[in-house]
Amino acid sequence: MPLKRRGPLQLAQREVDEIKKQVESLVKDVESQVGSTEDTFRRCQELQMSAEKMVKTIKKLTKADELAPVGNYDQRKQEEERRLQNIMERLNTLSLQLSPPGPSATAGDVSREDSVDEDDDEDNSDDDSDEDEKKAVKPPPQSDSRIYTALSDFKGEQEGDLSVRRGEVLRVIRKSADGWWLAQDTKGNRGVVPKTFLKIGSGLDDEDSEDEDEDDEDEESEEEEDQDSAELTNDRDKQSASHSNWSTVRKALTEIDATDVLSAMGAIPSGFRPSTLNKLLVEEGVTYRGSHYIQPELSQSQLSFKDLFLDADTGRVRARQVQTCVCFTLWSCRMIPTPGVGVQVLSRHVRLCAFDGTQVLSNIHTVRAAYNPKSPKTWSFSPRMTGILPTLMDGDCFLRCNSTSPDFGILFELGVTFIRISTGERGDLSCGWAFLKLTDDTGNSLSNRTYELPVNGGTPYERDVALEASATRGSPASVFQQMLQARRHPKLIVKLKSVNSRTRTQLSILPDTLLHCLSCVHLLALHRQLLADTLLMDRPTMQNADLICSPILSTFPVLLEQTDLLDALRSAWLDAESNMSRAQKRDLSYLKQEFGKVYMSSVYFLLHSPSLPGHRWADPASEEQRARVIYATLEALKHNQHTTGQSGGPEIFADPAHTHLAFDVAELTFDLLRVAR
Incomplete structure (x- = not known):
């Protein structure tokens, strides 16, 4: 019987085991003082290099590389990364213990660093390593550009x-x-x-x-x-x-x-850190964006869909119940430290996602806070204003997720986007984080009420890091002092709530994992219905993966990243609904037809308008200019609709009064193989 072939992850596990054995052998030799210090130090450096290479190898592994399905793949991969991290920390301690003391050793270490860099550039050849070690005792050349x-x-x-x-x-x-x-x-x-x-x-x-x-x-x-x-x-x-x-x-x-x-x-208070969730959004592409999570998810065989089905009797998307479906409201944040002088804050916001203590399980959604200079340590959400409340500032959210982890909950990261006045550099900081576990100790869901969550300093992977405002000296003596001290602690106030039956029905047809604003549920539900019609009814066969001509499906996900355009669609659709009768609002085929017209005559036109500046996060000048262009364009298109009595017709794209970018096949076609999860 032939031997069973091992997958890349299993081979990596074996290599980590081998490195661990070599480290344990090295530790024993150090404790028993076997061999010279130079030889032991060289072995320690070689193991450090092997461990670093192994970390890079494991990070590149994907589930698709495996020869056969592997259960809990992500968890196993993370366990190996943690094992390697522990091994590297142990090797760093040994390296510190074995390195020669004194200023002369420091110069030698600097030269040895240069030799290690050259060694890496020459594929770690043994001959080069020997030459570099001979050069390590020499001081750095005075002609060095450093x-x-x-x-x-x-x-x-x-x-x-x-x-x-x-x-x-x-x-x-x-x-x-x-x-x-x-x-x-x-x-x-x-x-x-x-x-x-x-x-x-x-x-x-x-x-x-x-x-x-x-x-x-x-x-x-x-x-x-x-x-x-x-x-x-x-x-x-x-x-x-x-x-x-x-x-x-x-x-x-x-x-x-x-x-x-x-x-x-001293311009940044203690407990502040570089934003963890912003780093994921920037470095991981679309992996943690809402535009990725609203796309259909393929089944394990990749020949059908895992979360998208039609009800044969009604023609509507079949409802799907998930492990967790909660609606909540961000109320306010209190006693949040403020950055010091030298920086200008461009945005105060909360980034939130599903979290189980080790990894992010959903898209990362952002809600911007309203700021009052008279109360700089208090953040509020969902301010009252005329017209519709922008999605970016709406604290009413929902979360759908199928995680069964006992530590599952919602992670809230309070953050600021700033610019350094002297240099013009931009950056994103975490002002602390809070976590709302969605089950109690017995595993039951939390009741609908208001929760005051303590805001911790550091990152979600650090513990017992206090923010500047929560630092206290000694213990309070009286109950009154304890109450005063509790009021000084940073807190995030969140309220779990219930919604009406119509909203619950719309939520049930959305993807199994999604976190977004409640005010956009009806638009997300209509997009989901159009997606099901196109993929499950209009395709010649279920195995057909040709490009599909659908401007709405190809461009709608962009709106989840450019929320001002999503607000423009909400406003246009609200105007259209106000002119519908009750019977028309209950007619799904009529709603889909009208939604297509409204979309093409508002958002689709704006997306490809040459006068609309590119979207940039936390850029006040760009945001104001985009708002003016969006408002003016919608008013012009609305006037054109009233004049001609038609909406969404192709004539608006040929009207010389309304300029439009040249058409591209990418904006007109939906590529299932490229976007499906």
């Missing part, structure tokens, strides 16, 4: 600054766009120094050419910066205890730049 000289004295004023004297030679490790560079002096001390205090080279001659040198510095290749970043990552655990004041800043040096410096300057 060697700089201090032009004048600089005394560090904040935690993380490096004090230098005129003429002192420094080695620049990391260059940031904000002008604060991470450098290391000859004694091994590290910190940030303004680039204006530095001159390339090891001498103070030719000071007149300083400007030219700085121009050359800015034009250095990205490859060198990547090498510097890798050196910092490999060396960050080898610093002595005397440099612990830098530990709060160096942790994220390879990830962000503006946030590090602002933290060191």
